[in-house]
Amino acid sequence: MKNKFDGVMQQIKTLDVEAYKYLIDKNPNTWSRAFFEMDRCCVAFENGISESYHNVIEPARHKPIISMLEDIRVYLMQRIFNMNQKAQDLQDFICPSVRKHLEILKKKLGNWSVYPSIYQEFEVIGFEESYSVNLATRKCSCRLWDASGIPCVHAAKAYSFVHKDPDESVSNWYTKQMWLSAYSYPIHPVTFNRGQSELDPILPPINRRMPGRPKKKRIRDPTEND
Template structure:
């Protein structure tokens, strides 16, 4: 934190693999930072409401284990908004470690030099690739939005205020605020990219050309 002038960690999100003692260490050293744990080190994907209660009814020990791991560090329900990142696994760092695995076997100076060259070449390659994009939005995000534009057709949109809308499918509804770029599902706030309901609202207004 001293190296990056991070202070108490305000505005910083840390993602770890849950090493013993790390949760407490981060709380003491960076009390204002958001600390997330890689979900793959804790539990398989949870995608149904009430799953914790179901686990508790089946196995109290499993429930206790998950609670002890501090749900605020691995459940999106507790993630802070405005970070433009909803990542719950540390695949980026693991991919980097895999890329430099041979360099890590070298003496320290050689390892650092090979790592520097790898990063330098990687940055250049990505920059060249980005220059060739025909739009300001990267291909991955464009594909994501394109897929959402197909799925949103099942949702109905009803205006309920200035630039505010209710997006509904059967008995499920979410409020969307286009000015604030917010949705009740919180996905838009977490990742900084319109969610399904946001895309439905934008399409309703024909602003998606």
């Protein structure tokens, strides 16, 4: 939440004014979860997907252009196939990483207490903090549920209070069906012979004499003495 962000920033300012100025100059809207849009279902602020991809294709990037593109094509073809197979073999209806996250949350529920207000609306208190949870609208005042699409610990505690499993409120973006949909477009094989080609071989360009009188003396550096 923004008020918590402001509190942490004031602590940083007390410890190191230069560090505070550096962070403010970077525009908190681009790196702080307190300012994230609530309809993205993603709380990651790093670019891990691109970094992983560039790490995988690092050996291919040192090859000639055609060989590089072929290696990348084959890698992506296998990647899509393997991820599609994993999705098909999944016995759960939500992704494994989300299931693991929910299981970790369930171990923390003992630190929180629930006080019902009206139908499906609760106040969850713990660690000298309190949050409003509405199971009907799937919102929590901590905003983590809204931003990530995955129930926060406060929402999980509220679901536990009404004897329900929080996994039923996970966003559709994390379901098995969505996983299958993301990897349902394969890269089809290409038939060709790496050693032979029906096309004429690529030859080096023909040397041409440039217009004007050819220079015989080398170009001297401005720092050289006459």
